[in-house]
Amino acid sequence: MGGYFVFKVLVTDVDGTITGRDTSLHLPAVELIRKLSRKVPVVLCSGNAACTLMTLSLYIGSKGPFIAENGGVVGSPFWQPPIQTLASKEAPLRALKVLREKLGGRLQEADQTFRLTDVVLKRDVSVEEIVSVLRREGVNVSVFDSGYAIHICGPGVSKAVGLNVVLDRLGLSGEDAVGIGDGANDVELLEACGYGIALQNAPEALKSVADYVTKEPYGDGFVEAVTRLFKPLL
Numbered sequence: 001m002g003g004y005f006v007f008k009v010l011v012t013d014v015d016g017t018i019t020g021r022d023t024s025l026h027l028p029a030v031e032l033i034r035k036l037s038r039k040v041p042v043v044l045c046s047g048n049a050a051c052t053l054m055t056l057s058l059y060i061g062s063k064g065p066f067i068a069e070n071g072g073v074v075g076s077p078f079w080q081p082p083i084q085t086l087a088s089k090e091a092p093l094r095a096l097k098v099l100r101e102k103l104g105g106r107l108q109e110a111d112q113t114f115r116l117t118d119v120v121l122k123r124d125v126s127v128e129e130i131v132s133v134l135r136r137e138g139v140n141v142s143v144f145d146s147g148y149a150i151h152i153c154g155p156g157v158s159k160a161v162g163l164n165v166v167l168d169r170l171g172l173s174g175e176d177a178v179g180i181g182d183g184a185n186d187v188e189l190l191e192a193c194g195y196g197i198a199l200q201n202a203p204e205a206l207k208s209v210a211d212y213v214t215k216e217p218y219g220d221g222f223v224e225a226v227t228r229l230f231k232p233l234l
Helices: 027-036 050-060 090-106 127-136 159-170 184-192 218-229
Strands: 009-012 042-045 063-068 073-075 083-085 119-121 142-145 150-153 177-181 195-198
Touching: 009 159, 027 050, 027 218, 042 050, 042 159, 050 063, 050 073, 063 159, 073 159, 090 119, 090 127, 090 150, 127 142, 127 150, 142 184, 159 177, 159 184, 177 184, 177 218, 184 195, 195 218
Parallel strands: 009 042, 009 177, 042 063, 177 195
Antiparallel strands: 063 073, 073 083, 119 150, 142 150
16 A cells, blocks of 8 residues: 555544554544544444444544444444434344244344444354344345354445445545445445455455455554554645
8 A cells, every 4th residue: 555545535444444453442443433534424334233333433532434334233322313224223133033933042242232223242142143044035135244243234234335425425436535434345345435344364355355454463554554554634
């Protein structure tokens, strides 16, 4: 990644991207986001619930909108209303019912309390088996393994869907955006951005669609890439 690029927005995953290996926030990454957000919007984009992203955006000081639940929800502390859902939870709930019936006690659910559009499972059953069961039963949903949990979203939902809505609100296009992430659920995000960055800890599926792969993993990789790409603005 040589030279500098002119982009108007940074879109970043959260867990594994601006955190350390232990999932705690990587403080140099947070400081970098605060500096950069004085010049361009920084959009947090995650499989986490909307309330988590709302809180993070305020405390980190990212200034930009956020994308939650793998693109099923977008929002901003400065929008009215602050939350916009882009998908229904009907299909994910139907998928959960089928999986309970077919997988029984092997299926371990994560806390669903604050989820608006998706269902989250622990990674005790492989995403391949979950997809196979749902396909066999004719349940049409999107399934993502973030590396931390398995997310079942409505059909067609992806981070790219949320990105398009956010960019429209900002008056920008995908070509204006830099996307950075570390998970298989970031593939569509990187493909939708003008420039895509995969961290060293990312799976090959993400690295294969990235324009640049960092030498360092986790938050150190975020700092490496963003410092080089946006250096004139920092």
